[in-house]
Amino acid sequence: xxxxxxxxxxxxxxxxxxxxxxxxxxxxxxxxxxxxxxxxxxxxxxxxxxxxxxxxxxxxxxxxxxxxxxxxxxxxxxxxxxxxxxxxxxxxxxxxxxxxxxxxxxxxxxxxxxxxxxxxxxxxxxxxxxxxxxxxxxxxxxxxxxxxxxxxxxxxxxxxxxxxxxxxxxxxxxxxxxxxxxxxxxxxxxxxxxxxxxxxxxxxxxxxxxxx
Amino acid sequence: xxxxxxxxxxxxxxxxxxxxxxxxxxxxxxxxxxxxxxxxxxxxxxxxxxxxxxxxxxxxxxxxxxxxxxxxxxxxxxxxxxxxxxxxxxxxxxxxxxxxxxxxxxxxxxxxxxxxxxxxxxxxxxxxxxxxxxxxxxxxxxxxxxxxxxxxxxxxxxxxxxxxxxxxxxxxxxxxxxxxxxxxxxxxxxxxxxxxxxxxxxxxxxxxxxxxxxxxxxxxxxxxxxxxxxxxxxxxxxxxxxxxxxxxxxxxxxxxxxxxxxxxxxxxxxxxxxxxxxxxxxxxxxxxxxxxxxxxxxxxxxxxxxxxxx
Amino acid sequence: xxxxxxxxxxxxxxxxxxxxxxxxxxxxxxxxxxxxxxxxxxxxxxxxxxxxxxxxxxxxxxxxxxxxxxxxxxxxxxxxxxxxxxxxxxxxxxxxxxxxxxxxxxxxxxxxxxxxxxxxxxxxxxxxxxxxxxxxxxxxxxxxxxxxxxxxxxxxxxxxxxxxxxxxxxxxxxxxxxxxxxxxxxxxxxxxxxxxxxxxxxxxxxxxxxxxxxxxxxxxxxxxxxxxxxxxxxxxxxxxxxxxxxxxxxxxxxxxxxxxxxxxxxxxxxxxxxxxxxxxxxxxxxxxxxxxxxxxxxxxxxxxxxxxxxxxxxxxxxxxxxxxxxxxxxxxxxxxxxxxxxxxxxxxxxxxxxxxxxxxxxxxxxxxxxxxxxxxxxxxxxxxxxxxxxxxxxxxxxxxxxxxxxxxxxxxxxxxxxxxxxxxxxxxxxxxxxxxxx
Numbered sequence: 035x036x037x038x039x040x041x042x043x044x045x046x047x048x049x050x051x052x053x054x055x056x057x058x059x060x061x062x063x064x065x066x067x068x069x070x071x072x073x074x075x076x077x078x079x080x081x082x083x084x085x086x087x088x089x090x091x092x093x094x095x096x097x098x099x100x101x102x103x104x105x106x107x108x109x110x111x112x113x114x115x116x117x118x119x120x121x122x123x124x125x126x127x128x129x130x131x132x133x134x135x136x137x138x139x140x141x142x143x144x145x146x147x148x149x150x151x152x153x154x155x156x157x158x159x160x161x162x163x164x165x166x167x168x169x170x171x172x173x174x175x176x177x178x179x180x181x182x183x184x185x186x187x188x189x190x191x192x193x194x195x196x197x198x199x200x201x202x203x204x205x206x207x208x209x210x211x212x213x214x215x216x217x218x219x220x221x222x223x224x225x226x227x228x229x230x231x232x233x234x235x236x237x238x239x240x241x242x243x244x245x246x
Numbered sequence: 247x248x249x250x251x252x253x254x255x256x257x258x259x260x261x262x263x264x265x266x267x268x269x270x271x272x273x274x275x276x277x278x279x280x281x282x283x284x285x286x287x288x289x290x291x292x293x294x295x296x297x298x299x300x301x302x303x304x305x306x307x308x309x310x311x312x313x314x315x316x317x318x319x320x321x322x323x324x325x326x327x328x329x330x331x332x333x334x335x336x337x338x339x340x341x342x343x344x345x346x347x348x349x350x351x352x353x354x355x356x357x358x359x360x361x362x363x364x365x366x367x368x369x370x371x372x373x374x375x376x377x378x379x380x381x382x383x384x385x386x387x388x389x390x391x392x393x394x395x396x397x398x399x400x401x402x403x404x405x406x407x408x409x410x411x412x413x414x415x416x417x418x419x420x421x422x423x424x425x426x427x428x429x430x431x432x433x434x435x436x437x438x439x440x441x442x443x444x445x446x447x448x449x450x451x452x453x454x455x456x457x458x459x460x461x462x463x464x465x466x467x468x469x470x471x472x473x474x475x476x477x478x479x480x481x482x483x484x485x486x487x488x489x490x491x492x493x494x495x496x497x498x499x500x501x502x503x504x505x506x507x508x509x510x511x512x513x514x515x516x517x518x519x520x521x522x523x524x525x526x527x528x529x530x531x532x533x534x535x536x537x538x539x540x541x542x543x544x545x546x547x548x549x550x551x552x553x554x555x556x
Numbered sequence: 557x558x559x560x561x562x563x564x565x566x567x568x569x570x571x572x573x574x575x576x577x578x579x580x581x582x583x584x585x586x587x588x589x590x591x592x593x594x595x596x597x598x599x600x601x602x603x604x605x606x607x608x609x610x611x612x613x614x615x616x617x618x619x620x621x622x623x624x625x626x627x628x629x630x631x632x633x634x635x636x637x638x639x640x641x642x643x644x645x646x647x648x649x650x651x652x653x654x655x656x657x658x659x660x661x662x663x664x665x666x667x668x669x670x671x672x673x674x675x676x677x678x679x680x681x682x683x684x685x686x687x688x689x690x691x692x693x694x695x696x697x698x699x700x701x702x703x704x705x706x707x708x709x710x711x712x713x714x715x716x717x718x719x720x721x722x723x724x725x726x727x728x729x730x731x732x733x734x735x736x737x738x739x740x741x742x743x744x745x746x747x748x749x750x751x752x753x754x755x756x757x758x759x760x761x762x763x764x765x766x767x768x769x770x771x772x773x774x775x776x777x778x779x780x781x782x783x784x785x786x787x788x789x790x791x792x793x794x795x796x797x798x799x800x801x802x803x804x805x806x807x808x809x810x811x812x813x814x815x816x817x818x819x820x821x822x823x824x825x826x827x828x829x830x831x832x833x834x835x836x837x838x839x840x841x842x843x844x845x846x847x848x849x850x851x852x853x854x855x856x857x858x859x860x861x862x863x864x865x866x867x868x869x870x871x872x873x874x875x876x877x878x879x880x881x882x883x884x885x886x887x888x889x890x891x892x893x894x895x896x897x898x899x900x901x902x903x904x905x906x907x908x909x910x911x912x913x914x915x916x917x918x919x920x921x922x923x924x925x926x927x928x929x930x931x932x933x934x935x936x937x938x939x940x941x942x943x944x945x946x947x948x949x950x951x952x953x954x955x956x957x958x959x960x961x962x963x964x965x966x967x968x969x970x971x972x973x974x975x976x977x978x979x980x981x982x983x984x985x986x987x988x989x990x991x992x993x994x
Contacts, residue, residue, distance in 0.1 A: 108286065117551065118549065123274050123277060125277070158283070258767070358770050359886065360886050363887075378770065380769035380770075413769075442763065442774075446766070
């Protein structure tokens with residue numbers, strides 16, 4: 035098998051530009067910041083949510099409420115894991131009812147995380163709308179979910195690893211992709227199933243960047 | 247970090263990391279209790295049996311709510327409504343119920359060791375909700391959660407446990423947990439209600455309440471069972487109150503920023519005066535709320551642990 | 557066919573009989589259910605053996621040949637709890653454990669407090685694989701209130717009296733019993749534990765009971781009870797035998813009483829020199845629940861010292877069968893007691909002889925001559941013309957205690973899975989081989 039190689043998809047400037055653009059698009063679509071609240075999915079989605087909020091403050095001069103959300107309690111695979119994931123704190127200290135809620139994550143992949151987040155948001159109240167913002171959309175959706183704001187679309191194989199690094203918790207800002215040796219069309223369903231099983235048996239440590 | 251066992255039988259032998267994991271997880275669940283919809287779907291499809299062979303109001307309700315808020319299906323079995331009276335053994339009872347496909351058991355029983363006994367005759371995860379005078383781990387966990395919530399730490403605090411040390415499972419679990427977390431622990435009560443060689447727990451032992459309170463941060467007051475009087479352990483309730491009742495007057499001996507705790511149910515005017523129970527340093531009601539968060543955390547963490555792991 | 561001179565010969569074994577002071581390799585000849593002669597190895601004895609058909613010769617080379625062992629403390633549960641044990645099944649267990657004589661305690665249902673029940677037990681035992689002697693009740697229905705008809709019990713065959721399972725709480729009744737029993741020269745066997753101090757206790761009182769939150773039975777509960785009985789015996793005479801000594805304090809009390817000339821004897825059970833109370837918290841094994849409870853290392857040390865210096869006269873099993881369904885319950889709901897007939901020899905060898913505390917001769921004395929003397933039994937020796945009750949032990953054979961090997965109807969042993977040394981090879985009752993190890 036050929037050696038895995040790592041490519042930089044976005045650098046610090048690229049991430050900054052993406053966040054700036056997304057912030058402008060959010061304001062444009064929602065006619066300003068008044069109706070907005072923003073919720074980031076822990077951990078890196080929450081970092082990005084905070085950056086978007088401060089960018090919006092820069093542009094509009096308005097403080098919009100930012101919340102953080104751990105979606106682990108709403109996952110659909112809790113019963114398949116041997117040890118439950120560690121739960122971080124969800125902090126939503128504002129009312130979401132009748133607001134335009136911007137949900138933020140770093141990478142959009144199967145869509146299962148977003149499904150969990152949507153279910154959780156509804157338990158907090160009924161927003162006027164929920165819009166999804168992500169830095170990377172890597173494809174391979176397993177649920178009918180699409181983003182409203184995207185930093186960058188990147189084609190990947192299912193075996194690739196996409197890592198978003200943010201200076202809040204990593205050395206610097208960057209988005210990396212670690213290509214697997216397999217070609218995209220090698221990932222037949224049978225093989226994917228196999229891989230999924232393996233990952234379940236031995237969950238990878240989340241170190242130096244989130245893998246999605 | 248993860249829990250070592252798929253059961254929670256007691257706090258003896260549970261490491262500081264494990265206790266911290268439970269308490270940290272409980273912080274997240276504490277927030278859920280404050281939400282408008284106090285429920286998450288996490289344990290959908292998990293069935294929890296609450297097996298209560300001893301009367302209990304608070305612990306039973308607390309566990310039931312914790313389970314429901316995690317979306318588990320729950321059934322509660324109490325001695326009065328069972329076939330126990332007909333002479334069915336505990337083993338047969340639980341095996342019959344388990345045959346109806348349950349996943350977790352919360353058990354309260356008057357005999358020490360019953361939670362362990364259940365691990366030997368069923369596959370479910372077992373959570374001890376109090377066995378004899380042995381252990382009551384979730385009560386101690388919620389006590390520690392409450393202390394940590396207030397002081398931001400456990401290490402280095404002086405905690406005094408007052409009352410019927412001999413018959414109290416709450417005291418035993420608190421001693422194991424607090425010692426593991428680096429607290430300095432003292433027990434205080436009449437010498438007739440101190441068990442044999444209690445000092446071997448590594449605690450300071452007092453029979454003088456004033457001495458015990460001197461310099462303490464947290465005072466955890468146990469309910470005194472009035473029937474102890476008949477067994478000859480106590481002279482009169484009046485004398486107990488005079489010697490060991492916690493009054494506002496006596497609180498002056500404590501450190502500044504002290505905390506008053508009681509696992510309930512309280513005998514107001516016996517082991518605690520209403521003034522102390524309702525005073526600004528009392529966290530008695532906070533303990534009750536925290537109890538749910540801690541029990542949700544325990545249920546959540548154990549629910550993922552299957553038998554093949556061991 | 558020519559009539560044979562002997563029915564059975566046990567050849568080349570190391571014959572040890574403390575009653576005879578015998579202890580070397582010899583051949584043992586049996587005729588008509590009795591010991592015919594013991595002969596050293598020489599041409600003439602060799603010839604006699606060569607003339608005998610092979611099936612009548614037991615080769616005991618490398619093994620120890622001793623008088624059939626006596627277990628002076630067993631519970632056979634018949635009448636009343638035949639589901640747990642019968643006289644026949646209990647005697648099968650005895651045979652497999654090397655015991656040719658057992659003394660059964662009176663706490664049956666109905667209790668052995670009258671002639672009829674004594675006779676019933678003895679008649680049941682006629683065809684069994686061990687001799688059964690009966691211990692009658694001190695008080696009617698073991699209630700500790702009125703004396704039973706002790707004279708009648710003795711006449712029917714009782715060799716001692718006891719309210720075993722409980723203590724004779726009332727000191728006046730105990731005093732009367734000692735005086736009354738002395739008329740018949742039988743001992744009173746005392747289960748010495750003070751009820752008030754031990755009430756509802758399920759294990760030794762120690763840090764372990766504190767840790768597990770279990771009600772304790774304090775050592776002092778035994779010591780006080782032993783001391784009271786000793787003082788009464790000193791006052792009124794009679795013969796006192798303390799059953800299953802479990803504490804250092806009781807050993808010391810008995811030692812001092814003996815020094816003062818009080819007619820007191822004592823026995824100890826394997827659980828009190830092999831097991832400690834810290835084992836209970838490991839698995840809450842209800843088979844570890846027994847009265848008196850298993851104690852501490854310090855108590856074991858004192859008991860061993862008492863065995864070595866002769867303060868403790870006998871080793872008995874206190875074989876107490878309990879039904880599986882009654883033991884497979886919450887620890888404090890389980891009835892106290894464990895079976896022991898088939899593990900005693902292995903435990904004595906492994907924990908007393910192999911560790912150098914007792915010689916084989918010492919151990920055999922405590923399971924043959926001493927109980928026979930205390931109870932006036934016509935067994936426990938290889939003297940010529942005495943019943944041919946013989947136990948042969950493969951001294952160094954290693955074995956593992958298995959539940960399936962128990963011949964008792966009950967399997968409540970905490971020793972299952974234990975690796976022991978010293979296994980019964982043959983048990984011979986009145987010249988009949990009642991057990992042989994496969």
